Amino acid sequence: MAHKRLLGLATVAILAAGACSSSATPVPTTAPTTAPTTATAPTTAPTTAGKPYISIVSKGFQHQFWQAVKKGAEDEAAKEGATVNFIGPNTESDVQPQLDMLSAELAKKPAALCFAALDSKAAGPTLQKFQDAKIPVIAFDSGVDSTIPLTTVSTDNVAAAALAADKMAAAIGGSGKVGVIIHDQTSRTGIDRGTGFLNEMKAKYPNITIIGPQYGGGDVAKSADLAKSMIAANPDIKGFFGGNEGSIEGVINAVTELHKNGKLTLIGYDSGQPQLDAINGGTELGAITQNPIGIGAQCVVYAMKAISGGTGFPAHVDTGFMWYDKTNINDPTIQAVLYK
Amino acid sequence: MSKAPGLPIPAGRSGAVIRADFFQRFLAFGALIALILFFQVWCVLIGTNFLTFENFVNILVATAVVGILALGETFVIITGGIDLSVGTVMTISMVMTAVAITSQHLPVPVGILIGVLTGGVMGLANGLLIARLRIAPFIATLGILNVARGLSLVITQTRPIYFAGDNGFQSGVMGNLFGVKISGEFGIPNIAIIMFVAALFAAFILGKTVLGRYTFALGSNEEAARLSGVNVANWKVLVYTVCGLFAGLAGVLTGARLGSAQPATGFGYELVAVSAVVIGGTSLSGGEGTILGTVIGAFIVYVLTYGLQFVNVAQEWQIVVTGAVLIVAVYIDNLRRRQRA
Numbered sequence: 001m002a003h004k005r006l007l008g009l010a011t012v013a014i015l016a017a018g019a020c021s022s023s024a025t026p027v028p029t030t031a032p033t034t035a036p037t038t039a040t041a042p043t044t045a046p047t048t049a050g051k052p053y054i055s056i057v058s059k060g061f062q063h064q065f066w067q068a069v070k071k072g073a074e075d076e077a078a079k080e081g082a083t084v085n086f087i088g089p090n091t092e093s094d095v096q097p098q099l100d101m102l103s104a105e106l107a108k109k110p111a112a113l114c115f116a117a118l119d120s121k122a123a124g125p126t127l128q129k130f131q132d133a134k135i136p137v138i139a140f141d142s143g144v145d146s147t148i149p150l151t152t153v154s155t156d157n158v159a160a161a162a163l164a165a166d167k168m169a170a171a172i173g174g175s176g177k178v179g180v181i182i183h184d185q186t187s188r189t190g191i192d193r194g195t196g197f198l199n200e201m202k203a204k205y206p207n208i209t210i211i212g213p214q215y216g217g218g219d220v221a222k223s224a225d226l227a228k229s230m231i232a233a234n235p236d237i238k239g240f241f242g243g244n245e246g247s248i249e250g251v252i253n254a255v256t257e258l259h260k261n262g263k264l265t266l267i268g269y270d271s272g273q274p275q276l277d278a279i280n281g282g283t284e285l286g287a288i289t290q291n292p293i294g295i296g297a298q299c300v301v302y303a304m305k306a307i308s309g310g311t312g313f314p315a316h317v318d319t320g321f322m323w324y325d326k327t328n329i330n331d332p333t334i335q336a337v338l339y340k
Numbered sequence: 341m342s343k344a345p346g347l348p349i350p351a352g353r354s355g356a357v358i359r360a361d362f363f364q365r366f367l368a369f370g371a372l373i374a375l376i377l378f379f380q381v382w383c384v385l386i387g388t389n390f391l392t393f394e395n396f397v398n399i400l401v402a403t404a405v406v407g408i409l410a411l412g413e414t415f416v417i418i419t420g421g422i423d424l425s426v427g428t429v430m431t432i433s434m435v436m437t438a439v440a441i442t443s444q445h446l447p448v449p450v451g452i453l454i455g456v457l458t459g460g461v462m463g464l465a466n467g468l469l470i471a472r473l474r475i476a477p478f479i480a481t482l483g484i485l486n487v488a489r490g491l492s493l494v495i496t497q498t499r500p501i502y503f504a505g506d507n508g509f510q511s512g513v514m515g516n517l518f519g520v521k522i523s524g525e526f527g528i529p530n531i532a533i534i535m536f537v538a539a540l541f542a543a544f545i546l547g548k549t550v551l552g553r554y555t556f557a558l559g560s561n562e563e564a565a566r567l568s569g570v571n572v573a574n575w576k577v578l579v580y581t582v583c584g585l586f587a588g589l590a591g592v593l594t595g596a597r598l599g600s601a602q603p604a605t606g607f608g609y610e611l612v613a614v615s616a617v618v619i620g621g622t623s624l625s626g627g628e629g630t631i632l633g634t635v636i637g638a639f640i641v642y643v644l645t646y647g648l649q650f651v652n653v654a655q656e657w658q659i660v661v662t663g664a665v666l667i668v669a670v671y672i673d674n675l676r677r678r679q680r681a
Contacts, residue, residue, distance in 0.1 A: 061655050085652050090659075093604035096405065096594060103398040104649045108388070121502055122598040125514065132525070184498075 051083045052111035054303045056296075057101050058088035059116045059141065064339040065245070065270060065292050069141075072296025073114070080304050082111075086296075095119050102126045106133065112303035114138045114153075120145035136306035140299050142188040150306055151313040153298045155290040157189055160321040161196030164241055164267050164288050165205070167323060171265045171285055172238040175207035179230045181251060182243035183218035190215075193243040193269065211237060216247055223250020224257070231258060239265030239285075245272045248287065252278045271338040279326055286325030291337045294319040367676065368620055368636040371669070375640060379647035386651065393526050399639070399646050400532035401514075405430070405590050405597070407535045407638035409613040410620075411542040412463075412586030414634045415579050417617050418546075419558040420626025421470065421477035423580065426587040427609030428488040429462040431602070433591025435492045438501040438601035441509070448509050455595070456588035462488055463584015467577030489607055496603040503599055513596035531593055536635075538589060543631040545582070555579055559626030616641050619669040623677070640665070 056073055060066045070086040077084040085105070089097045095118050105113065106129055113130055115137060117123045124146060130137050131148050139149035168178055180197060184190040194213050201208050211230050216223030223242065227250060231237055240255075242248025248268030252275065255264055261283045268275050268287035278284035298317050305313070324334045376390070383390040409426045416423045437455030440446045446454070462484060469480035503509060513534070516527030546552040554575045557565040566572045595601050620637025622629030644665060648658040 087649065087655055091608075093602070093607070095598055095602045095605050099597070100398070100402040100646070101649065103401070104395075104646055107392065107394045107398055108650065119500060119598070119600065119602065122500075122600055122602070124599065125510075129525075 051081055052304070052307050053108065054082055054084045054112045054114065054300060054307075055105035055108065055110040056084055056086040056114040056299065057098065057105060057116070058086060059092055059098075059118055060090075061086065061088040062090070064272065065290075068292035068337075068339045069296040069299075072293035073300050074296070075293075076297040076300040080300065082300060082304060084300060085110075088116075089118070092118055095122050099123060099126050102130075106130060106135070109133070110135060111307045112136045112138065114140055114299040114303055115144060115149070116141040117144045136303065138299055138302045138306065140295055151302055151315065151317055153295055153302065153317040153319060155295070155321050156318045157192035158196035158199075160269075160288045160290070161193040161241075161243070162200035163321070163323055164269075165197045165200035167286065168239055168241060168265060168267050169201070169205045169208060171267075172208070174205055176238035177209045177211055177234050177236060179211040179227065179234070179237055179240045179251075180213040180243070181216050181223050181226055181230075181240065181247045182213045183247055184215050185213075190243065197241055197243075213243075216250055218244050218246035220246050220249045220253060223247045224253040225250075227251045227254035228258065231260070237264065239267065242266070242268045245270045245275065248284070249274045252283055255283060271340070273340045276329070276338065276340065279324075279329060282326070286323060289322050289324055289334070289337050291319045291321065292339070293337060367672070368633050368640070372636050372640050372643065375643050375647070379643070379651065382647075382651050390647065390650065393522060395646070395650065397526045397529060397532075399642055400535075401529050401597075402646060403638050403642040404529075404531045404535040405594050406609060406612050406616060406641070407635060408538050408586055408590040408593065409609060410616040410634045410638050411538055411631060412583035413610075413613045413617050414542070414620075414622055414629055414631060415546065415555050416477070416583045417614070417622050417624060418555050418626060418629045419576065419579050420562070421576075421580075422481065422614065422624075423463075423466060423583050424478065424481040424610050425462065425466060425484040425488055426583065426590075426613055427606040427611075428485050428492065429459050429584055429587040430591040430594060430609060431606030432462065432488040432492045432495075433459040433588040434595035434606075435495050435501065435591075435601045435603055437592050437595050438503065439495065442501055442503060451509075452592050455592040456585055459588020459591060460581050460585040463581040463587065464577065466584065467580030470580065471573040471576040485607075485610070492601075492603040492606075496601065498603060500603065501601040503595070510596050510599050513593055531597065534589075534593065538586065539631055539635050542586070546631055551575070551578060551582070556627060559628070561627075612641060613638075615666050618673075619666060621673055623673075637669075640669075 054077065058066050058069065061070070066088060073084050073086055087101055089101065098118050099122065102123065103126060106126070113135055115127070116139070123144065127137060127144065127146060127148050137149045139152040141154050143152040143154055172178070178201070180194070182190050182194045185194065198210060198213070201210055211234055214226045214230065216226050223246060227240060231254065240251045242251045248266065249272065251266055255261060255266065266278070266284040268284055270287065271289055275284060275287060279286060298319055302313065302317065322334060322337065328334055380390040409430060413423055413426055433455040436458040437451045440454045441448060441451035466481050466484050469475045469483070470477050513531050515530055517530055517533060521527045546555060554565065554570055557570060558572060558576060558579070562572060616638035617629070617634050618624060618637070619640050620630070620633030620635070622633060641662070644662060645658065648661060653661070
């Protein structure tokens with residue numbers, strides 16, 4: 001008996017410890033890493049009286065990009081009087097844990113779901129249950145390949161990558177070799193950024209030769225190795241386009257290790273401290289930034305619209321993108337969407 | 341389940357074994373109940389309800405796959421070894437099933453068999469590396485972890501393979517036996533029934549067969565087993581093969597649940613499986629453990645994971661709590677052992 005009591009007590013104690021420490025924080029669902037200025041959305045209970053509860057199941061929660069989406073959603077929810085719970089699996093290969101998260105959220109009977117699928121088809125049957133329960137679904141980021149979502153809130157990555165191509169062509173004088181390193185050829189964002197950049201080059205700049213694209217999985221070390229081998233094979237290469245944060249950081253590392261800082265034109269995507277440093281220091285020309293805070297905010301806006309019985313949803317909500325470089329990196333509009 | 345009374349082979353396993361088993365089950369089971377009640381109290385405080393049939397079903401589904409991985413892992417850990425490859429062996433089994441059914445157009449049952457056997461082959465490789473080439477289990481299975489992980493990506497060219505349409509595979513695994521619905525849309529999902537049947541089967545092997553007895557013998561005192569004429573190497577190979585077969589089954593079920601073979605998934609599952617086994621009272625130093633304990637351990641892990649999400653605890657804290665519970669569970673198990681000694 002003593003054993004049982006001991007274990008029982010210990011279990012409860014440890015859980016209580018976890019619970020206390022989390023409820024001691026004003027916002028249990030806000031990560032310690034989010035900016036201290038985050039509005040304190042009361043997200044303690046699944047069903048706070050009177051306030052609609054919106055579940056946001058993301059593709060991750062640890063990366064700063066997702067934390068920015070979360071902040072945008074929580075700020076908007078505070079404004080509109082809603083409660084949000086932002087969650088996502090530990091890694092982007094955790095397809096199965098993401099389904100478990102969806103099921104748990106469904107059991108809480110949310111007023112709406114915002115969802116970024118790791119694998120649309122795998123999530124299909126679970127998403128169907130949301131529709132059966134008449135819970136409106138808003139897709140975001142990479143979207144959901146299904147007719148269930150009322151709308152998809154994301155960046156127009158094809159147009160954004162085309163803008164990167166224009167900037168590259170202008171910087172290298174419309175001719176020469178450009179290396180392209182993308183995170184993968186399977187995700188929606190990987191496909192759109194790769195084809196957006198390549199098609200723009202093909203259509204407008206016939207004198208530019210594309211080397212690649214090569215795929216580095218968004219891994220800094222792997223992307224750096226790819227960039228080095230591309231430079232070794234093409235000593236006359238003039239620049240690189242990196243399709244996401246990890247890809248361009250890899251290129252920056254490669255260029256730094258080869259002591260070619262400033263000699264090549266580098267164009268990246270998103271932000272993050274190493275990239276911001278490279279742009280300020282002159283190693284990188286500039287980058288495309290999405291608007292993760294806007295993605296989070298628009299998710300909540302459209303979820304609220306669906307909850308209040310709104311109709312006439314656009315198929316796609318473009319949250320926009322911006323070009324930033326040394327000249328405008330400190331503009332308030334740019335600073336608002338950059339993350340470190 | 342593991343008791344084999346009257347069988348003299350493992351030294352020091354007589355009446356005390358039954359008592360130990362009793363405590364082990366009692367402890368783990370008590371902890372599981374305490375955990376569920378704890379979440380219920382929490383839910384009541386925030387104005388909701390944890391004890392719903394829907395939550396029960398969700399936890400069953402979430403537990404099933406890792407539960408099955410943990411069954412095989414229990415055998416290996418009782419021998420005093422460890423198998424780090426179960427997660428990615430699960431993945432390659434899922435991939436092989438998908439290849440068989442989609443690109444080779446083989447019938448579904450054949451595809452399932454190929455998946456399970458793929459797991460067995462990987463387990464056999466683990467066993468041969470450990471028993472024949474004398475490579476430490478930690479290293480051998482770490483190697484196979486990466487071999488399986490890489491091969492899954494190579495075979496699929498890093499893309500998921502989708503099962504075209506529903507050929508009875510997905511609905512069979514995720515549906516309910518005879519379509520019986522207990523509450524609203526929910527019945528006991530077949531994937532959970534499969535886990536329980538697999539657990540009964542594992543308990544039978546461990547408790548009633550020669551393989552089970554030698555599994556304990558290897559973990560209690562390998563040298564003594566060898567001296568009493570047991571072909572230690574062969575039995576060890578068999579134990580790892582059995583573990584691989586369970587991983588293969590888990591792979592087939594994961595494929596059915598996801599409607600696809602996801603080549604990048606699976607890495608990391610091995611540590612959850614080991615946690616479940618250890619929380620269930622199986623000793624990492626070998627010679628001791630039960631299947632019932634493992635099943636309860638797996639449920640403790642997933643009740644915790646699901647419950648913390650259900651009450652909206654921040655994710656970063658969920659990870660901290662899960663780690664702390666593992667440590668507490670093992671510490672209490674140690675206390676029990678020390679008292680007995």
